[in-house]
Amino acid sequence: MKKVGLYFGTFNPIHIGHLAIANHMVEFSTLDEVWFIITPQSPFKKKHSLLDNHHRYQMVFEAVQDYPNLKPSTIEFDLPQPNYTINTLLLLEEQYGKEHDFSLIMGEDNLKSFHKWKNYESILEHHAIYVYPRISKGKMEHQFVGHPKIIKVDAPIMEISSTFIRNAHKEGKNIKPLLPAPVWKYMDEMNFYR
Incomplete structure (x- = not known):
């Protein structure tokens, strides 16, 4: 059975921090693959800075081309909004459950509000x-400390955010080193976030 980590996010845009974490999970944990679950734009909350679903999918697709164990997923695009992670997991189990064992990937800050x-x-x-x-690499201080299903992975701390990239790009700063080359190319050609 293939162990798949689900990495949820808007990926607006996907950047080298996302890739570094996903790749680290595949190389240094028991996961076989990481699927990027691209969160759709909610019809109820139109955010001006959030690119359309297909553009964000395309950037993730471009970013993972050289990583056979990293895959983009549109599983949430057709789910009713607002969607909850539990619904996505149930759908994934229904579609792939016989061959895949799904886990979630999340930052320590998100775990604190997981309850x-x-x-x-x-x-x-x-x-x-x-x-x-x-x-920081400090202790996880929350109600899930010591839980057998919570697996702490000593991945690199990435202080890069998509918000920073969008804002810096809008200001004309060179953010090219923060993005996988094909993502930069797509973003630049489409004139996004200017």
Whole structure:
């Protein structure tokens, strides 16, 4: 059975930090693959800076071309909005459950609010959560410390954000080194975030 880590995000745009974390999970944990679950633009919350789903998918697709164990996913694009992670997991289980064992990947900061997620107990009962450090390598101080399904992975701390990239690009700064080359090319050709 293939162990797949699900890395959720808007990836607006995907950057080298996302790739470094996903690749680290495949190389230095028990995961065989990481799927980038691209969160769709909610019809109820139109954000001016959020690119259309297909453009963000294309950038993730371009970014992972040289990484056979990293894959883009549009699984959430057709789910009713607002969507919850539990719904995505149920759909993935229905479609791929016989051959795949799904886990979540999240930053330590998100784990601290995980108890507020819809059906978080059910998620934890059926899925492991791989946690990477976000701000410092300090101890995880939250209610999930020591939980057998929470797996802390000593991944590199990446202080890069898509928001920073969008804002810096809009200001005319050179952000090319923060993006995989094909993502920069696509973003530049499409004149995004200017």
